[in-house]
Amino acid sequence: MPSKFESYQKRRLASSYISVVISIALVLFMVGILGLVLLKSTLVSNRVKEKVAITLFLKDKVSKKQIDGFKASIAKEDFTKRIVYTSKAQAAKQYSKEIGEDFMKFLGENPLKNGIDIFLKADFVTPEKMEELETRFLKNVFVADVSYDKPLINLLTKNLKRISFWLLVLSGFFSLVAIILINSSIRLSIYSKRFNIKTMQMVGATKGFIRRPFIWQGIKLGIIGALVALIGLGVVIYYLDSFAPSLGLLKDYVSLSYLVGGVLISAFIITWLSTFFATQRFLNLRTDELYY
Known part of the structure; x- marks a missing residue:
């Protein structure tokens, strides 16, 4: 019986980790697509301007x-x-x-x-x-x-400002959604271990000692999710480059490095903060509050 229970717990834990990784990967994939649009929209607008x-x-x-x-x-x-x-x-x-x-x-x-x-x-x-x-x-x-052509310059500047504004609004919105979704996924994974957290706290473990392995685990899941998202972005970029080679997606190493760095840094920061505050919440709960 104990072995069956332990295997059940391991499967449940693995399933929880997989769901967290998938959630992080999907959210970062969407954020990466938006980041790619932002980077290439700047390039396209600059190309248009430099024809004036x-x-x-x-x-x-x-x-x-x-x-x-x-x-x-x-x-x-x-x-x-x-x-x-x-x-x-x-x-x-x-x-x-x-x-x-x-x-x-x-x-x-x-x-x-x-x-x-x-x-x-x-x-x-x-x-x-x-x-x-x-x-x-x-x-x-x-x-x-x-x-x-003064009217053309005025119209071009006005339209590019409008497009840039709405792209920034969309990027802010999707960034907020990304933080909320990743935070929720990590909180759910830590929720299943709330009794372990409280037990460790009751035997004298400090908050920093309890929090540390959860933070590292969260960061590892975030990096794995980011790598999965980057693989998906790589596939999308490859096919986009084959359909629209004029954009030079695969040859634009600067934009690609910004994109990769942005996804990895976002995964690190969001998962670190989410894990920190999630564990802090359960550390501050009373024992009778763990059941709600």
């Missing part, structure tokens, strides 16, 4: 040597992602192709100007910073005019 250009139209009297020097100075600026120079001859050829006829035959001359398209780094694509750049370049002696 501010165009400088140069004065006709500016020489080729001066243009080369001006281009070199712009390329060194912190806001510059890349620059594209278009001569007035190239611009005329391109415009003629677009309208389907050579407009210079009617005008007799080329009215277009040499231009430099400056593709900005994502951090500088805001209405305020682009206005500052416009004002700055208009004061330059080589520049005749500055052009960029």
Whole structure:
């Protein structure tokens, strides 16, 4: 009989641990998916921003040597992602192709100007910073005019702020749900050992001594759950990369390291805190309260 009872208790304990690991893995998997969305949404928004250009139209009297020097100075600026120079001859050829006829035959001359398209780094694509750049370049002696799509910049900035806000709200909500669910799973696993906790306390064991093995056990279950979640995330990322290779999910080692580190650290912190407070609760209960 004792052996059967002991085997029953072991099976029950193993079942409890497995349920905790599965709960932690599922919650961390969802949090990891949301984290991946947050990381890649930043990358996608930056790619969109870095396709925005501010165009400088140069004065006709500016020489080729001066243009080369001006281009070199712009390329060194912190806001510059890349620059594209278009001569007035190239611009005329391109415009003629677009309208389907050579407009210079009617005008007799080329009215277009040499231009430099400056593709900005994502951090500088805001209405305020682009206005500052416009004002700055208009004061330059080589520049005749500055052009960029102001309505597009305003709309882009507004929409990206709105999307970022709701993503942060969702991440906060799911993080709270993750903490609550993992905390509940760990509390249920410790609940079955509440009598052992009280017995150890009654024979003189300190709270720290009683709490320590439960905390380490909780952390181990959390790390196992995190590893299971990371395996699931790896499968999802692999298939997403095969369907959308432009996102570069498997090649983005920085984002992947953030994701792995975030899941592991979250598992460690949440399980540590949950186990600490769960054991503390049962340590503070009176003996007659253990039955409720």
